[in-house]
Amino acid sequence: MDFRILSKDPETQARTGLLKLPHGEVKTPVFMPVGTAASVKGIHQNELAVELNVPIILGNTYHIYLRPGIDTIHRAGGLHRFMNWERALLTDSGGYQVFSLTGQRKLTEEGALFQSHIDGSKHLFTPENIVSIQRKIGADIIMAFDECTPFPCDHKYALNSMELTHRWLDRGIKQFLETDPVYDFQQVLFPIVQGSIYPDLRKISAEKIASSGMAGHAIGGLSVGEPEDEMYSMVEIVNSILPENKPRYLMGVGTPVNIIESVALGIDMFDCVIPTRNGRNGMLFTANGIINIKNEKWKDDFSPVDMEGNSFVDTQYSRAYLRHLIISKEMLGAQIASIHNLGFYSWLMQEIRNQIEKGTFRGWKDQMKKKLSKRL
Amino acid sequence: MDFRILSKDPETQARTGLLKLPHGEVKTPVFMPVGTAASVKGIHQNELAVELNVPIILGNTYHIYLRPGIDTIHRAGGLHRFMNWERALLTDSGGYQVFSLTGQRKLTEEGALFQSHIDGSKHLFTPENIVSIQRKIGADIIMAFDECTPFPCDHKYALNSMELTHRWLDRGIKQFLETDPVYDFQQVLFPIVQGSIYPDLRKISAEKIASSGMAGHAIGGLSVGEPEDEMYSMVEIVNSILPENKPRYLMGVGTPVNIIESVALGIDMFDCVIPTRNGRNGMLFTANGIINIKNEKWKDDFSPVDMEGNSFVDTQYSRAYLRHLIISKEMLGAQIASIHNLGFYSWLMQEIRNQIEKGTFRGWKDQMKKKLSKRL
Numbered sequence: 001m002d003f004r005i006l007s008k009d010p011e012t013q014a015r016t017g018l019l020k021l022p023h024g025e026v027k028t029p030v031f032m033p034v035g036t037a038a039s040v041k042g043i044h045q046n047e048l049a050v051e052l053n054v055p056i057i058l059g060n061t062y063h064i065y066l067r068p069g070i071d072t073i074h075r076a077g078g079l080h081r082f083m084n085w086e087r088a089l090l091t092d093s094g095g096y097q098v099f100s101l102t103g104q105r106k107l108t109e110e111g112a113l114f115q116s117h118i119d120g121s122k123h124l125f126t127p128e129n130i131v132s133i134q135r136k137i138g139a140d141i142i143m144a145f146d147e148c149t150p151f152p153c154d155h156k157y158a159l160n161s162m163e164l165t166h167r168w169l170d171r172g173i174k175q176f177l178e179t180d181p182v183y184d185f186q187q188v189l190f191p192i193v194q195g196s197i198y199p200d201l202r203k204i205s206a207e208k209i210a211s212s213g214m215a216g217h218a219i220g221g222l223s224v225g226e227p228e229d230e231m232y233s234m235v236e237i238v239n240s241i242l243p244e245n246k247p248r249y250l251m252g253v254g255t256p257v258n259i260i261e262s263v264a265l266g267i268d269m270f271d272c273v274i275p276t277r278n279g280r281n282g283m284l285f286t287a288n289g290i291i292n293i294k295n296e297k298w299k300d301d302f303s304p305v306d307m308e309g310n311s312f313v314d315t316q317y318s319r320a321y322l323r324h325l326i327i328s329k330e331m332l333g334a335q336i337a338s339i340h341n342l343g344f345y346s347w348l349m350q351e352i353r354n355q356i357e358k359g360t361f362r363g364w365k366d367q368m369k370k371k372l373s374k375r376l
Numbered sequence: 377m378d379f380r381i382l383s384k385d386p387e388t389q390a391r392t393g394l395l396k397l398p399h400g401e402v403k404t405p406v407f408m409p410v411g412t413a414a415s416v417k418g419i420h421q422n423e424l425a426v427e428l429n430v431p432i433i434l435g436n437t438y439h440i441y442l443r444p445g446i447d448t449i450h451r452a453g454g455l456h457r458f459m460n461w462e463r464a465l466l467t468d469s470g471g472y473q474v475f476s477l478t479g480q481r482k483l484t485e486e487g488a489l490f491q492s493h494i495d496g497s498k499h500l501f502t503p504e505n506i507v508s509i510q511r512k513i514g515a516d517i518i519m520a521f522d523e524c525t526p527f528p529c530d531h532k533y534a535l536n537s538m539e540l541t542h543r544w545l546d547r548g549i550k551q552f553l554e555t556d557p558v559y560d561f562q563q564v565l566f567p568i569v570q571g572s573i574y575p576d577l578r579k580i581s582a583e584k585i586a587s588s589g590m591a592g593h594a595i596g597g598l599s600v601g602e603p604e605d606e607m608y609s610m611v612e613i614v615n616s617i618l619p620e621n622k623p624r625y626l627m628g629v630g631t632p633v634n635i636i637e638s639v640a641l642g643i644d645m646f647d648c649v650i651p652t653r654n655g656r657n658g659m660l661f662t663a664n665g666i667i668n669i670k671n672e673k674w675k676d677d678f679s680p681v682d683m684e685g686n687s688f689v690d691t692q693y694s695r696a697y698l699r700h701l702i703i704s705k706e707m708l709g710a711q712i713a714s715i716h717n718l719g720f721y722s723w724l725m726q727e728i729r730n731q732i733e734k735g736t737f738r739g740w741k742d743q744m745k746k747k748l749s750k751r752l
Contacts, residue, residue: 037700037701037704037706038697038700038701038706039701039706039707039708039709040708041706041707041708042707042708042711043708044689044692044708044711045692046688046692067700067703067704068675068696068699068700072675072676072696072700075676075678076676076678076694076696076697077678081678082678082694082696082697082700083697084692084693084694084697299444299448300448300451300452302451302452302453302457302458312422313420316420316421316422316460317460318452318458318460320444320448320452320458321414321452321458321459321460323444324413324414324443324444324448324458325413325414325415327443328413328443330413330414330415330417331415331417331418331707331710331711332415332416332417332418332419332420333415334707335418335420335707335711
């Protein structure tokens with residue numbers, strides 16, 4: 001992996017960069033659509049690549065491990081081949097899912113024992129086997145196993161959890177360094193800063209992660225219900241410690257406004273289910289604000305989904321038609337809304353990069369924030 | 377509308393033809409994918425047109441009438457514009473849905489009073505308003521209002537029902553002839569032969585429908601649970617009476633084998649939810665037989681979905697991947713299976729037309745039937 005900063009905004013911490021991965025080059029800041037179970041819901045791989053020009057997607061280790069299972073992925077020659085996705089991939093570590101999705105789980109020094117949400121079967125994730133599992137999945141970027149603390153969470157819990165995550169990180173890095181890739185390309189491991197909303201813990205964690213010697217760094221445990229200001233303030237503290245010359249990935253974020261604010265704080269990578277999940281429920285993001293397509297006001301609006309949008313769904317279908325499909329729970333409604341929203345996110349990231357390169361990011365951001373939050 | 381027979385099979389009643397409609401030319405025999413609620417589930421309009429080369433689809437009047445409602449469709453300028461489908465459209469009359477979907481319905485001489493399956497609201501369909509509703513929907517081909525008898529159904533019920541359908545037909549034709557199209561193209565009305573599985577009734581009904589003077593004829597009340605041989609035998613009786621020079625549409629049929637057998641009996645048009653609905657449940661039709669993709673045997677089969685298939689999904693995705701998606705209830709699984717199956721149906725109809733034109737249909741059909749029924 002190679003990461004090069006291409007330009008810096010003079011007024012904020014925003015920067016553009018180029019991330020070279022075995023499966024292609026990624027311009028940063030970048031948004032990664034979420035392909036939980038080896039599929040970005042409702043979207044064909046060729047639509048992601050050609051129509052939406054997505055350079056990297058995220059897969060969830062927890063889901064892929066449970067189904068179709070690591071043996072099948074391994075026999076397929078890795079997740080890229082299994083799902084026929086030739087561009088870059090990042091897999092998370094499963095920590096977030098184990099702690100949020102499964103009813104039964106038990107945390108020990110060794111790792112996390114949990115029951116599958118699918119069939120109740122018991123499994124153990126450890127810092128070591130999570131590396132080995134992600135070796136077999138074969139993403140370009142893999143994540144260290146961490147405990148993602150809930151919100152709210154008291155200082156003592158957050159401290160103990162962070163220390164456990166740090167001990168797990170040492171074990172994960174050891175496993176990573178002592179093992180070879182399963183396929184014919186190199187992978188990189190990103191460690192994850194934790195510490196809930198406590199500045200002292202975030203500082204300690206950022207220092208630990210910064211000293212790990214890994215190729216990139218992630219910030220976890222945010223966007224889990226805390227006020228947005230707390231999130232930004234944690235990101236600011238952490239980014240003041242994480243080295244500038246490595247990519248910074250803010251996990252699970254976020255809305256368009258969250259993204260432009262976090263870019264201003266020096267974040268380079270994002271992933272979130274919002275554009276696809278909220279899209280399926282009828283929420284459309286546009287450069288002029290948010291549309292709730294279920295609203296009665298769109299019933300007879302036969303104008304295009306988004307006159308300024310640049311994916312084919314924006315001009316081929318009307319708002320009235322999309323409203324009808326979403327209300328009728330027709331699959332095509334979810335497909336159209338998901339493509340529209342991911343197309344908008346692609347545009348947003350491109351525009352963010354343009355504005356940073358032109359040195360006009362700060363002013364544009366303040367204007368854009370108002371427009372993006374508007375309810376149409 | 378213009379219908380021209382292009383070739384006749386010397387050994388069966390099969391024929392090829394060209395149906396000219398306001399929204400394009402349709403080569404027959406043709407299969408019409410079902411777009412119940414103004415969408416063929418899981419498939420974009422451009423995929424239907426460009427990828428699957430579908431010349432005509434079917435919309436369900438009952439569903440469209442209830443949601444988005446006829447006023448919205450009218451304001452949109454008709455269903456073609458509402459859903460952005462530029463090729464031909466056929467709408468059914470709602471009779472089948474009223475009698476099969478709704479819990480509460482009451483049949484009178486006037487029409488059918490029923491409750492919406494969506495919100496329980498009460499509505500009345502009559503032979504007259506069903507014509508007016510389909511004028512506003514604006515399909516190229518519209519259907520007369522009929523009672524679709526269930527199976528089994530005793531002779532007395534079938535007789536009374538058929539006579540009611542015939543009286544309704546007279547009223548529907550009167551309404552059709554006395555009204556103008558709502559948009560700038562002509563529509564045609566197809567009457568429907570009923571009579572359950574009773575040869576005497578099917579003969580009477582076919583004679584009534586043949587003498588209606590309409591541009592094409594449909595056969596209803598079949599493929600509702602009766603043995604396949606009964607269905608073929610009814611089709612044979614009816615087709616011996618319906619004039620040769622007008623298109624014959626067998627409603628709601630069917631499997632690939634049903635289609636080739638019915639083509640041999642002189643049917644020109646088909647519609648059915650099987651390729652899409654069964655596809656969503658993991659049943660794939662191929663030229664070599666039927667695949668239940670949920671079967672364990674495909675778990676690690678990384679070969680293409682259908683090596684002989686001609687839609688993009690056939691070569692871009694593997695059987696193992698499709699199995700994973702269908703079992704995981706991922707939308708993309710339903711999308712892939714639906715496109716595959718409709719692609720197969722398109723191929724099948726093209727091949728049927730080729731074989732008829734070459735005069736080799738009969739031998740091909742007997743070979744093909746065995747292959748198509750095989751479980752892979």
